[in-house]
Amino acid sequence: MRTLRQAVLALLAALAGFGAMAQELISNVPRHQTLVVENPEGTIRNAGWFNYWAINAGGQSTGLHQLALDTFWYIDPNRGVNGVWDNSLASEKPIYNKDFTELTVKLRPGIFWSDGVEFTSADVVYTVETHMNTRGLRWSAPIQINVAGISAPDKYTAVFKLKKPNSRFHALFTVRWNAMWMMPKHIFEKAGDVIKFAFNPPVSLGPYTLHSFDPNGKWFIWQKREDWKRTTVARHGEPGPKYVAYVDAGPPDKRVIAQMNHQLDIIHDTSPEGMFTLAKQSRLSRGWFKGFPYAHPDPTLASVIFNNQNELLKNRDVRWALALVIDIKAVSMASYRGAATISAIGVPPTGTHPESYHKPMEAWLRTFEVDTGKRKIKPYDPTIGKQIADSLRPSMGIQIPDKPEDVAKAFGMGWWKPDLQAATELMQRAGFKKAGNQWMTPDGKPFTIKITVEGEGRPVMTRAGSMVAQQWRQFGIDASTVVAQGTLNDRRAAGDFDAIISWSVETWGGHPDLSFFLDSWHSQFIAEPGKPQPPRNWQRWSHPELDKIIEQIRTVGFDDPKGVELGREYVKLVAREMPTIPLMAYNVFTVMDETYWTGYPNAETAPYTDPVPNWGNTKYMMVKLKPRQAQ
Amino acid sequence: MWTVLRDLLRHNREFAAGVCLLGIVGLIAALSALSPYSPLDSYVVPPDLPPGLPYVLGTTSRGQDVFWMLTFAIRNTLLFGFIVALISRLLALLIGLVAGYAGGWIDRALMSLNDTFIVIPLFPILVLFYFVMRDRMSWASLALVMACLGWAYDARLIRSVALSLRTREFTETGIFSGMSMRQILTQEHLPFVLPIVFSTTMNNINWSIGLEVTLSVLGFTDINTPTIGSMIYWANQHTAMVAGIWWWVAFPVVLVVITFVGLFLLAISMNEFIDPRSRLGRGMQ
Amino acid sequence: MSGYAAYLLRRVGQFVLVVFIGINISFVVTHATPIDPVEQTISATTAFGSTSPEAIAMMRQSLRELYGLEGSLWQQYLSFWKRVAVLDFGPSLSAFPTPVSDLIGRALPWTVGLLVVATTISWLLGNLLGGLAGYYREHRGLRWAGIVAMGFHPIPYYIVALLLVIVFGHLWPVLPISGGSQMNLAQGFTLDFAASVLRHSVLPVVSLVLVGLGGWFMGMRSLVSNIVSEDYVVYAELGGVSRRRILHSYVMRNALVPQVTGLAMSLGHIFNGAIITEQVFGYPGMGSLLVSAVHAGDYSLVLGLASVSIVAVAFAVLLLDLLYPFLDPRVKVS
């Protein structure tokens, strides 16, 4: 017995010992020289794989495309370090010939790979030709479809010959999250089969090189290059952190805990509640906005996407009725606790878009009318953004801005006023009948809609979905949510849904051009029911007017103001047709802890880039970061 | 039987405690009938209120009253457990009795099948099922699947009893008096194994509830049906723990733990009553 | 010895059966999943970048060839069995072209380690305490141990793990609540690494032990309290054999026999517990891999994982079965 008791005591002692045992977060890397960033990809299954160009390669946002890869141009979703447009590997903007069949790229001299080889047009030619000659590389398809040939007149010039006119071809090499990165010719040409080559360790074109990584894929640590001056960001200054660690930070609550213990400098995304908790309890944690709503509005428009091939939803009246049932204030509360930037129109209310679209179109929206069959109503309520702000002021107090433009920036402008009467009229016009408290379809069956949501993957969207479902249910529609965790992309592509909370509208953010998503909305790409739908026309909706708009956009230059006008035509069209119900910007609760580093981007004083750390564009953040206390 | 229960209640502390605990749980579940709110609706009460009045156990970040949510959650969770237990009992009884009675190759065949199901790690398979059935993976179908996987352990116990019954003379006389196998099993053997069935039921309910909670917390079930698991799931969606909304997680956990302990106490007290040697259905977690 | 041979044969047969049934289930299920790996890949690849629709169509085509998804289900089934035979499950679709076996190979040691350590501790500790509790019925400390063990026993792994995360991650953050070892620590047989792994495995192991302990404790206690009234124990006491001797050579020794069977029978459940626990603690094992593979719709990986789990568990059971006769001489004749 005694021996047993002793054994137990010893065990406890050992445990306590472990507990007490102080341990650095990262071994042999000084914390104060290291930036620790959450990689939302989580655990990378094939950690030792850095060949980004092979489809299904390992991680992308493990630091690889933020710190080690580079290409011609970057468009910043916000203001940019030095303007929205940045010539990175290219020294000038894209140079098209007048009929958009030839693109000339001038390269920046004096840029070197981390192994000391200079980056030249030879690498460009190799990258492009490899994609032309190999199938199943990440960018094989677009290259093979567009490029007739490529040539390098000199060391710093590359000329693309295009198969057909394309004024947006340079988009392929313009980083918005990512773009077609350059391959190191001198490595890959020795590698044999490009698809089977792991590219480990990666040779870097960015200011950092790989220091070490976890074979189980939970962390990747990058180290600043000695010769960082010979990379493109050097134009903006020296990167602050000597080391950058991209880690799998676990589920939302663990991320919050980690940052409270100052073990995670940047949380990629957490729940609103997590954000508020950090704002309350962690003095040095901050979001994109200093106060409420904190989150960064990505140039991504979260919407209720209908499957327009669904017989019941083909009718515009039904779609509009469903829109008029939604109380966006409740949705904003349920999903973001009010920290949402709402948008009534088919463009995200972020970056430069409010200037180019929301504000100019306000007047049109106020006069915009919907015919319910019995009467005409003006559904637009310009005060909803303000109403949300007001409803939050009692609880959030001074954090809530009061200047109208700030309110508009944070919460958005107007949205559709809930109008159950009008909704009922529209439903009836569409031939639906109300039996008791239940809407019946024209052929007399109960009207059921399943809203597909992503579940844990995107808590906020899941919450929005269940709120919309609730409101429809209360209107008498048999609506419920379906969690398609992991399979969401699949089902979205397959059109295997009635309605889905997702986004079919993504933009540059920093540039008014809409082709980034709009081009793929052309009817030519719509898949048969049941056949997989290519991105991003998930709603499988087509309209002759839309096709006309798209075709026109294809023929005007990237920066041509005419593009914006056409964009507004698109906005009017989708407002009338309501193929998807735009809800709000995808606001990302990126939380930055200033215990070790300062100079993070923010809305008020430094909107120089998107803080959301899985964007390739966040490489610009490194040059702005400064250690808080020089140790 | 009733006198036995009464005596147990009077003189067996575990049994009494178990009955009390389950009584509480059952009462809470029953209250769901009186709930002023639909379990599906959110934002019916002000969110994030700590326990107190008028919301006894506080409110969730989804603006739901924790207490009333809890009544629905525990009701569904218990119901789930019972359904699984019921179906799997039938399977276990059938296979156990037949194997024990028939003996020979039938016994051997059934038992190796049985051992297979005991050994195979079920969790991966359940996860796989979820990914086949997706939104058809309703609460009911999950119950069915789990019932089909959860009978093996108890079939073994029942079979061992049936095996001993087989050699008793009343079985012999039954056979000589020309009773059919079905008659013998249902009329002669069933009464003997029923007590065991009862106690294994408790363990089986524990097991199924445990897995249901785990699966739905991981989001691998239908999250519209309020269960203890889906309650915790939604709490995690709102990072309730770190946000300090502890009552959203704590109360479901406490309640489900009470349920587990209650069922478990019943099981072991029954066990001691039936057969001090029996193995307490261990491993059923 | 022929009795032993027959016994052996039976156990091996059982092993084969388990593997066969198990793997068939997982094959059927995985191939019934509606997840199309190609679409999964495409949406993963084009999630953010701008890729023109006709490009997608082309990509889809070439991926089908790349993944070798052609061929009837029956052909896939046959080729799958060929692969199982050599434990090569082909390339992972979500981590193409890395072989599934590599990925599993990386995860397996973690799970096995966690499982072996936790099971050994809970089994030994549970049986020791349970045995003592059954033998020294009046000992107060043991009574309490029993109550605690019983209290935790019925609670599912997930809940216990969750509680530990809350306590040690939030209220008293002294132990790591996620990961398998410290960052930037070379994996290898170094003292630092070992210490770090140990440290990270404390909570997962504790949660597994807490749940596991009770069962063994109570099983052993009830067994012992029956065995003490067996003739040979009474007789040994009459023979003035020392209590110690009686406790281990007579009581415990005999009680262990059914406990080993019990262990074999519950290995499957313990495995479930382990992978659930991994999920909660972000432990880099089979469990985490399984869930992420399922999310990625990577059915070659899922299938590989399920198969390996089944084979591994069945094999562990077989090992125990083979040890059993040395524990209980009676097997050899019966």
Add this chain to the structure above:
Amino acid sequence: MTDAVTPVVKVTHLRAYYSTHQFGVQREVRAVDDVSLQVMPDEIYGLAGESSCGKSTLIKTIAGAIRPPLAVQGGSVEFDFGGNKLDMYRAAPDEIAAIRWRHLSYVMQGSMGVLNPVRRVQQAFVDFALRHIGQPMPQFLDTVRAHLERVHLKPEVLRAYPHELSGGMRQRVAIALATVCKPELIIADEPTTALDVIVQKGVLDMIRSVQRELKTSLIFVTHDMAVHAHLCHRLGVMYAGRLIEEARTAELFGAPQHPYTQHLIASLPRIGRAAPTQALPGAPPNLAEPPSGCRFHPRCPRAMAVCQREVPPMQTLPGGHRVACFAVTPP
């Protein structure tokens, strides 16, 4: 026998009850009620009586083999091993442990299950006897083998597991185990009942020979009067938890005094007796609530009024013949 020799064991007014407390109901079974007896050195003392008359309980109590719910309520069991005296229920546990097997050994009822099923027979001898015999292992084993010869067992049995031995062999092993330390007193509880007649005979002869050789005292319990007649020097008869008569075997069989004993003897099959003996009316009493006075009176052909009121005292007749019955009057 002369009074100079002191008894090996002296039992005085021993009372041992089974008291159970189940579902709140207190039950008390007076299995051994006020029993006194003595056993002399080199004597085989038989205990007779129907099954469940308390004889097993009695010797369990004598051997100190009692565990709840059986408990000693009063009286004493005193041993005297060559001047080394001690009282089973007052001595310290280690003192008892010290005499066990060295001086006092025990053969259990149905000795089939007395060997640890998962260990070899040899282990049992080591556990039980090694510390008493106090030889280094090899010599010890030789001693054991030699002893096994005595009970006609081959030395191989030492390497065997219990389940590999036949019933008879196990019985012999048990007896060998009980006698290997040459104790002064062996208590044997129905050692042969579980065996078939042939084996039984062999075992009995063996027990007798061993006893002669070792000069040990033996308390031998069986319900089989024939066995008693065949084996015992002195015989005690029990009825319903009480010792009712005790005498030298020949005398008891020749002139039984107690009506019950007379019935027992009479019911024995004898060659050349035609008339079958009539059975006694009624059944042995339930010891939970035994009859008042003499427990035999409800069935006694010679019952008197006093028998119902008072417990008959044990009276000693000439020649150490003891009997507890009002109907018997000393000459």
